[in-house]
Amino acid sequence: MSKQRVLTGITTTGTPHLGNYVGAIRPAVVASRDESVQSFFFLADYHALIKCQDPELVRQSSKEIAATWLALGLDTENAMFYRQSDISEIPELTWILCCNAAKGLMNRAHAYKAAVQANEEAGEDPDFGVTMGLFSYPVLMAADILMFNAGQIPVGRDQIQHVEMARDIAQRFNHNFADVFTLPEAVLEDDVAVLQGLDGRKMSKSYNNTIPLFGSAKQLRKAINKIKTNLLEPGEPKDADDSAVFQIWAAFASADQVAEMRREFENGIAWGEAKKRLFELIDAELSAPRERYQALMDDPGHIEQVLQQGAERAREHSAQLLSKVREAVGISPIS
Ligand code: TRP
Secondary structure, X not given: OOOEEEEEEEEOOOOOEHHHHHHHHHHHHHHHOOOOEEEEEEEEHHHHHHHXXXXXXXXXXXXXXXXXXXXXXXXXXXXXXXXXXXXXXXXXXHHHHHOOOOHHHHHOOHHHHHHHHHHHHOOOOOOOOOOHHHHHHHHXXXXXXXXXXXXXXXXXXXXXXXXXXXXXXXXXHHHHOOOOOOOOEEEEOOOOOOOEOOOOOEOOHHHOOOOEOOOOHHHHHHXXXXXXXXXXXXXXXXXXXXXXXXXXXXXXXXXXXXXHHHHHHHOOOOHHHHHHHHHHHHHHHHHHHHHHHHHHHOOHHHHHHHHHHHHHHHHHHHHHHHHHHHHHHOOOOOO
């Protein structure tokens, strides 16, 4: 039996932060080494164009995300690691799927509906500022998934609907033409750690409360010092469960270290001291990858080469699948 295929995309907008690391990158790097599954990880740069019309940002983010994943030890021999835009079969498949995806289904997509609702509330035309890219976003995502016959798609809650749409589109295609697509399933990553940000809310670029993953050690220390705390003095017992400092500690520490820090909180550790230890803990985990990251950022040719090799491997699958799909819909040499 062939291996289970697990696939996930990373939209290339923004610079990776600690929340991305704990929630997505660290578990993915572990998964990349698992020889019992075939994982596919890719830079979703065509998806980035939906949200971001700044070419420099898209370019820079692709470079930073690729360097980050490689620096953290992604196993690119075992897992597939590639850039969406290098797989020309993906946009080709997107078009064919567009011709099989009901517009009514896309009308129900959350991202599109949210944009329409915001327009209505602002008294604008419902489609003001809505591009075909935003509207068709779930079809592109379906092509990413169906292209590689991936069965399992680990996603956050906000993406489940898109995976269900991919499944719907695949089912319809299989029924109308030929049984070419595996029906994908969303695997809800509910147990993945959601890291708190500087203000105690979920760490997220949109809240502007992030700690960059690969800033310098000095920047890391500075950011940690900005984590919100209360006014309790040294010696006064502190509530660990109500503290972002503790919560971030728990994402990096061993079980013993977590228990110990909990006692320290009960014993009234000073905020400054807790933050100092937090910095040391995180820095110990990140300092070696940070150096590799810097070396990679200084050697973009190497990153590009790894991506090209990944694309070459991925295209062995996508070229075959696309030719089946073309054949199924009647696009083939005249004979
Ligand atoms: N849209 C996803 C996000 O914003 C990223 C993504 C693109 C993706 N293609 C995918 C995730 C395919 C899973 C499978 O998070």
